Amino acid sequence: MLGADACAVRTLEEDELVVSAASGAGAEEAIGTRAAATAGLSGDVFQSRSPLALDDLASDARVAGTDEILGAGYAAYLGVPLSGPEGTLAGVLSVYARRPRDWRPEEIEALLALAGNTSAALANAELYSRVSLEKERSVAILANIADGIVAVDRDGRVVLWNAAAEEITGVPQSEAIGHTTMQVLQHELESPDDETRTSGQRLVSVSRGGDEVWLSLSEAVMRDPLGAVAGRIFAFRDISADRMVEQVKSDFVAAVSHELRTPLTSIYGFAETLLRQDVPFGDEERRIFLGYIASESERLTEIVDQLLNIARLDAGDLQVESGRIDLGSVVTELVASVEESGAMNGHRFEVDLPEEPLAAEADPDRVRQVFNILLDNALRYSPEGGTVTVGARRNADRVEVRVVDEGIGIPSAERDRIFRKFYRAESAARDGAAGTGLGLFIAKELVLAMGGRIWVDSTEGEGSSFSFELPAARE
Ligand code: ADP
Numbered sequence: 001m002l003g004a005d006a007c008a009v010r011t012l013e014e015d016e017l018v019v020s021a022a023s024g025a026g027a028e029e030a031i032g033t034r035a036a037a038t039a040g041l042s043g044d045v046f047q048s049r050s051p052l053a054l055d056d057l058a059s060d061a062r063v064a065g066t067d068e069i070l071g072a073g074y075a076a077y078l079g080v081p082l083s084g085p086e087g088t089l090a091g092v093l094s095v096y097a098r099r100p101r102d103w104r105p106e107e108i109e110a111l112l113a114l115a116g117n118t119s120a121a122l123a124n125a126e127l128y129s130r131v132s133l134e135k136e137r138s139v140a141i142l143a144n145i146a147d148g149i150v151a152v153d154r155d156g157r158v159v160l161w162n163a164a165a166e167e168i169t170g171v172p173q174s175e176a177i178g179h180t181t182m183q184v185l186q187h188e189l190e191s192p193d194d195e196t197r198t199s200g201q202r203l204v205s206v207s208r209g210g211d212e213v214w215l216s217l218s219e220a221v222m223r224d225p226l227g228a229v230a231g232r233i234f235a236f237r238d239i240s241a242d243r244m245v246e247q248v249k250s251d252f253v254a255a256v257s258h259e260l261r262t263p264l265t266s267i268y269g270f271a272e273t274l275l276r277q278d279v280p281f282g283d284e285e286r287r288i289f290l291g292y293i294a295s296e297s298e299r300l301t302e303i304v305d306q307l308l309n310i311a312r313l314d315a316g317d318l319q320v321e322s323g324r325i326d327l328g329s330v331v332t333e334l335v336a337s338v339e340e341s342g343a344m345n346g347h348r349f350e351v352d353l354p355e356e357p358l359a360a361e362a363d364p365d366r367v368r369q370v371f372n373i374l375l376d377n378a379l380r381y382s383p384e385g386g387t388v389t390v391g392a393r394r395n396a397d398r399v400e401v402r403v404v405d406e407g408i409g410i411p412s413a414e415r416d417r418i419f420r421k422f423y424r425a426e427s428a429a430r431d432g433a434a435g436t437g438l439g440l441f442i443a444k445e446l447v448l449a450m451g452g453r454i455w456v457d458s459t460e461g462e463g464s465s466f467s468f469e470l471p472a473a474r475e
Pocket of ligand 1: 373409419437439441
C-alpha cells in the first residue's frame, strides 16, 4: 500500500519498546531487541503519541544509529503510535524505505488506519493468551486438587471429571463424560431439594468395585442470565476412613463400657449383700463374697492397665529396659501366683521346664505382662477346664515360651487377626467370654519391642498353643 521496503511492530514491555514483529531485509534480525521507550525514532513517536515522517536520513549518521532497522540500510522512516485498550499506548508501528522519499498525508492517514486495526488484533491476542493461561491454570488446579470435582451440563450430563474424581469413584474420565451421574455411579449426586443444596456438605455413599465409599459432597448450581439452571458443579472427598475410625471408636467405647460394667456390677452386688442387716451371714459366706469383690476389683485394674498400655503404645511412649533374666523362674513364679489367686476354675497347670536356667535378654516386667496375658486367655478360653501346659526351652540363639490349652481354639482364618487391636474372634464373642480384644495386641507389641516374635497354632474345638520367643542372653 505504501510501497515501503520493511516494517516493524514495537510493543511496550515495562519501560521498553521491544521489536515483536518485523519484515524486510535486515529488519527480521531486530526481532526481540529492546530499547528505552524514550529512545530513538520510535521513542519519539511513542512519547509524542503522533506520527513521525522522515524523508531522508541517509545523510544523517546520528539518526541512523538510534534505530536498529534504519541502520540496516534504510533512508526513509514513517512511524505511528499503536493504541492499547482504554486509551493507553501499546507501542509503535513503523515502515522503512530504502531510498529517500516523501510521505504524503494520505499515506500517513493510511498507516494510522492500519495501526488502528493492529491495535484491535493486539488486544484480541492479549485477551486470548490471558484466557488460555487462565484455562491452563484451572486445568492444573483441577488435576492436582485432592477433592473430586464433577461438572454436569443443564441435562445432567458430565462435562468434567477430574483425576481425584477418577481415583475416589474408580470410574475413569472416559467412561464418565457424556453420561449422567446416575448412569456412572448408580447414584444421583444432585440434591433432591433446594434446602440441602444450600446447606453445604451432604453425605452420600457410592460403590467402588463392590466397596462402599462415603463421600462428603457439596454442590453449586450455575445459572444462565435468565436464571435457568445451566449446569452444576459437585465437589466431594472420600471420608470412608474417617467413618471407619468413628465406628471402631464407638465399638470400642461400647466394648470397654461393657467390660467395666460387668465387674462393677458384681462388686456392687456383693457389697450391697454384705451390707444387709436382715440376713446374718456366716464367716465362710463373708469370705466368699469378699473373695469375689477382690477378684473382680483385680479384673477392673487389669482392664484399666490394658487401656493405659494402649495409650502408651499409641503415643509411642512404651519403655522397655532389657537385661539378663532367667525365663524359667519368671514362668514358675507366675504360675504359682495364678494358682494361689483362685482363678483356676477347675483348670490344672502342667509346667515343662529344662533343668538349666534359661537366660534371655528381656525386660522382666514386660515378660511377666505378656506371659500373664497368655495364661489369662488360656484359662478364659477353655471354659470346660482342662490342662494348661506351660513350657520354655532354648532354641539356638532364642528362648521360647509356650502356653498350651485345651479350650475352644481359633479358626485358621482368624489366627492373624486376633493380634490386632480390638479384634475378638467370632467364637469368643459368641460364647459371651468377657474381653476387650486388647491383650494379644499389647503382648505382640511388647514382644516386638524386646526384639522377639509371637505366634499361635490351634485346632478349632481342641485347643490353642501360643508361643513367643526372645533373644537368648549372651554368655
Ligand atoms: P480379649 O481376650 O480381651 O478378647 P485378646 O487380645 O487377649 O483380647 O484376644 C483376642 C481374641 O483372641 C479373643 O477375643 C479370642 O477370640 C482369641 N483368643 C485369645 N486367646 C485365646 C485362646 N487361648 N483360645 C482361644 N481363643 C483365644
